[in-house]
Amino acid sequence: MTDTLLSGKGPFRSDHSVPPADPGAPETMARAALEALQLERLRWTVRHAYENVPMYRAKFEAAGIAPDDIRTLADVERLPFTTKEDLRRAYPFGMFAVPMSEVRRIHASSGTTGRPTVVGYTEGDLDRWADLIARSLRAAGVQPGWKVHNAYGYGLFTGGLGAHAGIERAGCVVIPVSGGQTARQVQLIRDFEPDAIMCTPSYLLTIADAFEEQGLDPRETSLKVAICGAEPWTNEMRHELERRMDLKAVDIYGLSEVMGPGVGQESIETQDGPHVWEDHFLPEIIGEDLQRVADGERGELVFTTLTKEAFPVIRYRTRDLTRLMPGSAYPAMRRIEKITGRNDDMIILRGVNLFPTQIEEIALEIEHLTPHFILELTKRGRMDELTVKIECTPGVSRETSESAALILQLRVKERIGTTVDVEIVPTGSLPRSEGKYKRLYDLRDQG
Numbered sequence: 001m002t003d004t005l006l007s008g009k010g011p012f013r014s015d016h017s018v019p020p021a022d023p024g025a026p027e028t029m030a031r032a033a034l035e036a037l038q039l040e041r042l043r044w045t046v047r048h049a050y051e052n053v054p055m056y057r058a059k060f061e062a063a064g065i066a067p068d069d070i071r072t073l074a075d076v077e078r079l080p081f082t083t084k085e086d087l088r089r090a091y092p093f094g095m096f097a098v099p100m101s102e103v104r105r106i107h108a109s110s111g112t113t114g115r116p117t118v119v120g121y122t123e124g125d126l127d128r129w130a131d132l133i134a135r136s137l138r139a140a141g142v143q144p145g146w147k148v149h150n151a152y153g154y155g156l157f158t159g160g161l162g163a164h165a166g167i168e169r170a171g172c173v174v175i176p177v178s179g180g181q182t183a184r185q186v187q188l189i190r191d192f193e194p195d196a197i198m199c200t201p202s203y204l205l206t207i208a209d210a211f212e213e214q215g216l217d218p219r220e221t222s223l224k225v226a227i228c229g230a231e232p233w234t235n236e237m238r239h240e241l242e243r244r245m246d247l248k249a250v251d252i253y254g255l256s257e258v259m260g261p262g263v264g265q266e267s268i269e270t271q272d273g274p275h276v277w278e279d280h281f282l283p284e285i286i287g288e289d290l291q292r293v294a295d296g297e298r299g300e301l302v303f304t305t306l307t308k309e310a311f312p313v314i315r316y317r318t319r320d321l322t323r324l325m326p327g328s329a330y331p332a333m334r335r336i337e338k339i340t341g342r343n344d345d346m347i348i349l350r351g352v353n354l355f356p357t358q359i360e361e362i363a364l365e366i367e368h369l370t371p372h373f374i375l376e377l378t379k380r381g382r383m384d385e386l387t388v389k390i391e392c393t394p395g396v397s398r399e400t401s402e403s404a405a406l407i408l409q410l411r412v413k414e415r416i417g418t419t420v421d422v423e424i425v426p427t428g429s430l431p432r433s434e435g436k437y438k439r440l441y442d443l444r445d446q447g
C-alpha cells in the first residue's frame with residue numbers, strides 16, 4: 001500500500017521501466033539485426049537514465065545532450081562518462097532509476113578504498129541476469145542436468161548469488177557452497193561428484209592444492225569444466241589449472257556496476273576470450289585521451305547497459321584494460337581479449353609499467369616455479385623496489401630453486417624491461433586464495 005503511494009513520488013517514471021524485449025535467439029542473430037536492437041535499447045536506456053536519475057540528467061544537461069539526440073549507435077560517444085567516483089558519491093541508492101518498491105535485490109562491491117558501490121536489481125533485471133548466466137553456461141559447455149559446484153562467495157558480492165540463479169535457469173543442479181572452508185569443498189566435490197565448478201581461478205588452485213595435500217589426485221575428480229573469473233588470470237594459469245585438474249577452464253567476465261558475472265563469457269569451443277553479450281551491454285574501448293579507439297586497439301573498457309532497469313549505467317569506465325576483437329563462436333558478438341590488468345593494478349616501477357599477470361605469465365613458464373606468489377612494493381632510499389615472493393614446487397633442492405629465481409629475474413628484465421628482486425619462500429608460506437586473490441602489497445609507507 002505504502003509502496004504504491006511512494007512509487008508515484010520522486011523523479012521516477014514507471015512507464016519507462018521496461019526495456020524492449022528479446023527477439024528470439026540473440027546469440028545467433030546477424031550483426032545488423034543486433035545493432036538495430038542495440039540502438040533501440042540504447043535510446044530506451046538513455047531516456048530512462050535521464051528521466052529517473054538526477055545525476056545523469058545533470059551530466060547530460062551539462063554536456064548539452066538530450067535523449068532525443070541519440071539517433072545512431074555512434075551517438076553514444078556524445079554522452080558523458082560515468083566513473084566509480086560518481087557511483088560512490090551517490091552512496092547508497094542515489095543512482096537507482098526505479099523506486100525502492102521495484103527493487104528486489106541489492107549487491108555491493110567492496111573496492112579497496114572508500115565506500116562500497118551499491119547496485120540494485122528489479123525483478124526483470126534478475127530475470128535477465130539469470131538468462132545471461134544460463135547463456136554463459138551454455139557457451140561454457142555446461143549441459144542441462146549437470147551438477148554445478150558454486151564456490152563464488154555468497155552475500156553482497158555478485159558472484160555467488162548471481163551464478164546461483166543462472167545455474168538453476170540453465171536447468172542444472174546448483175550446489176551452493178560459497179567460498180572458503182577448502183577441506184569441505186574437497187569433501188563435497190568427492191561426495192557430490194559435480195560436473196562443473198564456478199570459482200575464481202586462484203581459488204581453484206587452492207582447491208587443487210588441497211586435494212594433493214590430502215593425498216588425492218585432483219585429476220581424478222568428476223569435474224569437466226571450470227568457469228573462472230572475477231580476477232585477472234593468464235592463459236598460462238589456464239593451462240596450469242587444466243593440467244592439474246584434467247578439466248577445461250573458461251573465462252567468465254563481469255562487474256557489479258554493470259550487472260555482475262555474465263557480462264561476457266568465453267566459449268569452450270574456442271577458448272579465445274569472453275564474448276560480450278552485446279544485446280545487453282554496449283562495449284567501447286577508450287584511449288588515455290578518453291577518445292574511443294578502433295576495434296583491435298588496446299585501452300580501457302567502457303560499458304553502457306542496454307536493458308538494466310534499476311541500475312542503468314552510461315559509458316561506465318571499468319578501468320579494465322583489453323581490446324575488442326571480432327566474434328568467433330558467436331559471430332555477431334565481439335570478444336574481449338582476456339583481461340590481464342586493471343588501471344588500478346598497474347605498478348609503475350622506475351618508469352616501467354608492470355602488471356601482476358605479467359609475472360604470473362613468466363613464472364608459469366619456468367620449471368619448478370608455482371603460481372603462488374605475491375608482490376611487495378617497498379622503498380629503498382628514493383627508489384621503488386619490487387620483490388616477487390614465490391613458492392617452488394615441493395621438494396626441489398635449494399640450488400634448483402635459486403636458479404629458477406634467477407631465470408625469473410632475467411626474463412622479467414628482458415621482457416618487461418625492469419629489475420625485480422625474487423625471493424623463494426617455503427612451500428605453503430604464502431596466503432592462499434579464498435576468492436579474489438590479493439597479489440600486491442604496497443609497503444612503501446612502512447619505513
Ligand code: DLL
Pocket residue numbers: 109152158159228229230231232233251252253254255256257260261262318320338339340342
Ligand atoms: O567480480 C563479478 C564476477 C563474479 C565476475 C564472478 C566473474 C565471476 P566485482 O567484484 O565488481 O564483480 O569485480 C569486477 O573484477 O572490473 C575486473 O577487474 C575483475 N574481473 C571480473 N571478471 C574478470 C575476468 C565481479 N574474467 C572486476 N578476468 C572487474 C579478469 C575480471 N578480471
